[in-house]
Amino acid sequence: MEVTEVVLADDHPFMRIGIRNILNKTGDISVIGEASDGIEALWITQELEPDILLLDMEMPGMLGLEVTQELQKAGCEIPVLAISAHDEKHFIFGMLLNGAAGYIVKDEIPETLIKAIRSIAKGQRGWVSPxxxxxxxxxxxxxxxxxxxxxxxxxxxxxxxxxxxxxxxxxxxxxxxxxxxxxxxxxxxxxxxxxxxxxxx
The missing domain is CATH 1.10.10 (Arc Repressor Mutant, subunit A)
Structure with a gap:
């Protein structure tokens, strides 16, 4: 079975633990690296080259939107799935228009997160939850x-x-x-x- 490798970037340790446990139990998704701020997220994504970056919108050091933009500038084609507590228009459009492969709201985890990762791993872009x-x-x-x-x-x-x-x-x-x-x-x-x-x- 092919395993999708992801890097998880979120400044809340309990959120990272929860998401990591959910994903590692699936059997086909594996968290291979974690970051607690935007700068670390940018570095570890380029270093580990995961299949997908799970990226929180608001982190110290660098916002999720800035991380996405910097990855684009560096020519990095690793798809970004934005995970946010926000469902406001400017957050959603901001990420999707700047190259994010998908966007979900945190309170939709876990069901939607797994579906999103599997869909994006198959090449789908513009993936958003219902x-x-x-x-x-x-x-x-x-x-x-x-x-x-x-x-x-x-x-x-x-x-x-x-x-x-x-x-x-x-x-x-x-x-x-x-x-x-x-x-x-x-x-x-x-x-x-x-x-x-x-x-x-």
């Missing part, structure tokens, strides 16, 4: 309503996802089954991810 995709979809539709192929129903679904609602709760609001909600959500997320990659869905 919650982040929901926020992006709403923002994209507000800014370019004619170019984003999301219906009113899609947007209502995304707004509920962005609020942290689960499929069962959304189904009750929309009068649909959980399966129907999941199918519509997957479609909307594909549209947003395609837009991030400069493609049409």
């Amino acid at each position: 919650r982040v995709a929901a926020l992006l979809g709403i923002w994209m539709k507000e800014e370019n309503p004619e170019t984003v192929n999301l219906t009113t129903s899609d947007l209502q679904l995304l707004e509920l996802i962005a609020m942290g609602k689960q499929s069962e709760e959304i189904g009750a609001v929309l009068g649909e089954s959980s399966k129907e909600v999941e199918e519509k959500l997957n479609k909307a997320v594909r549209i947003v991810r395609s837009r991030l990659n400069g493609k049409e869905e």
Whole structure:
């Protein structure tokens, strides 16, 4: 079995321990190095050359965005998965527009993190969780309503996802089954991810 090697950069030791334990139990993902600040993250990533860098947004020494930009300048093609406590527009777009391969919010760990790593390891870029995709979809539709192929129903679904609602709760609001909600959500997320990659869905 092919193992995806990752470097984990986060200034909170308990967060690193938790993520390391989650990933090392998967069998196909291994944490080969850790960093507690941005400067160390930049150095260890270039030194160890992992398959993916898991990068916290706010660290001492150098912010996650700055680390990503410096890696780009150095010609380093190691994909960066941003892991952040923030779901604000400027954080998400800032990372994705500066070359990050994906973005998830910390309270979505562990389920989303493992999916993100496996997807990025297979070459996917612009990987965002359903919650982040929901926020992006709403923002994209507000800014370019004619170019984003999301219906009113899609947007209502995304707004509920962005609020942290689960499929069962959304189904009750929309009068649909959980399966129907999941199918519509997957479609909307594909549209947003395609837009991030400069493609049409």
